[in-house]
Amino acid sequence: MFNQSQLDDxxxxxVTNLIEAGLxxxxxxxxxGNTIAKHDNGKNNLDSTAFAALxxxxxxxxxxxxxxxxxSEFSLLFxxxxxxxxxxxxxxxxxxxxxxxxxxxxxxxxRLKVADTIKEINTILAxx
Amino acid sequence: MALINVKTKEVQIKIVYYGPGRGGKTTxxxxxxxxxxxxxxTEMVSLKTQDDRTLFFDFLPFDVGxxxxxxxxxxxxxxxxxxxxxxxxxxxxxxxxxxxxVADVQKEQRKNNIESLNQLYENLETYNLDLxxxxxxxxxxxxxxxxxxxxxLPSNIxxxxxxxxxxAPAFEATALRGGNVIPTLKxxxxxxxxxxxxxx
Numbered sequence: 414m415f416n417q418s419q420l421d422d423x424x425x426x427x428v429t430n431l432i433e434a435g436l437x438x439x440x441x442x443x444x445x446g447n448t449i450a451k452h453d454n455g456k457n458n459l460d461s462t463a464f465a466a467l468x469x470x471x472x473x474x475x476x477x478x479x480x481x482x483x484x485s486e487f488s489l490l491f492x493x494x495x496x497x498x499x500x501x502x503x504x505x506x507x508x509x510x511x512x513x514x515x516x517x518x519x520x521x522x523x524r525l526k527v528a529d530t531i532k533e534i535n536t537i538l539a540x541x
Numbered sequence: 542m543a544l545i546n547v548k549t550k551e552v553q554i555k556i557v558y559y560g561p562g563r564g565g566k567t568t569x570x571x572x573x574x575x576x577x578x579x580x581x582x583t584e585m586v587s588l589k590t591q592d593d594r595t596l597f598f599d600f601l602p603f604d605v606g607x608x609x610x611x612x613x614x615x616x617x618x619x620x621x622x623x624x625x626x627x628x629x630x631x632x633x634x635x636x637x638x639x640x641x642x643v644a645d646v647q648k649e650q651r652k653n654n655i656e657s658l659n660q661l662y663e664n665l666e667t668y669n670l671d672l673x674x675x676x677x678x679x680x681x682x683x684x685x686x687x688x689x690x691x692x693x694l695p696s697n698i699x700x701x702x703x704x705x706x707x708x709a710p711a712f713e714a715t716a717l718r719g720g721n722v723i724p725t726l727k728x729x730x731x732x733x734x735x736x737x738x739x740x741x
Contacts, residue, residue: 447616
């Protein structure tokens with residue numbers, strides 16, 4: 414369970430690194446499909462509950478496939494759409510960070526910002 | 542494990558409907574979705590094959606109000622029942638807080654019920670969960686089939702086959718008509734809420 418100060422710091426890391434960089438939606442969730450933190454740019458109306466359940470299933474399926482081919486994990490997933498793309502990244506063994514962004518933002522920038530955010534989140538979690 | 546968010550004052554609880562293929566797991570969720578449509582804010586998500594069999598899971602979230610100042614959301618999932626999909630069944634069980642086992646009372650399904658329950662026990666072990674120690678409700682579905690002359694097992698045999706050791710609350714049900722679907726749901730919700738109350 415996360416304490417109030419951890420949740421505040423996680424919110425802050427997501428908003429500063431990702432939402433302010435122009436991403437549409439960011440969901441930080443556990444592998445069971447529960448949302449821990451969610452943020453958006455206020456311009457869309459995502460059903461984040463259903464999205465998190467499907468994202469957890471998607472990530473879990475790919476993770477199981479990795480094991481079948483002898484990989485310990487595929488820690489990163491990327492789905493590219495015409496207008497919107499989705500980037501999945503494992504934060505630690507129990508959590509996932511999902512970022513949605515439009516075509517005006519490059520995947521390279523997203524990967525960089527996501528990596529920074531995950532580093533910050535892991536520090537927050539490690540410090541309790 | 543239930544997710545308790547002290548900042549947003551939300552609790553998310555995961556309840557999984559488990560059981561053999563074509564036993565009525567999805568039908569339970571479809572009935573709940575229909576019955577409580579006005580209280581459910583989102584559409585039910587179903588990942589199914591072209592012939593309408595569950596491929597990965599069904600998902601139905603709904604709010605049940607507040608407990609100790611926390612908004613509680615129940616997330617209902619089903620697993621795919623077909624034998625070949627055990628890998629995906631296992632994935633859906635991750636983080637489960639409560640389980641409903643939907644058994645099929647048709648005589649010819651007897652072996653499948655037992656095998657499915659044994660596999661549930663094994664699948665939970667991979668997450669270090671013990672079926673005997675978690676909120677669990679048994680449902681004996683399709684009891685109305687006896688009216689159509691289809692051989693079914695009486696509840697005492699079902700109990701003996703599946704529930705002798707577990708001694709879980711059990712309901713006879715007709716999920717297609719909604720019979721005992723809601724009592725089953727209410728029972729698993731109340732058991733699961735009781736089990737997590739100490740954490741709030």
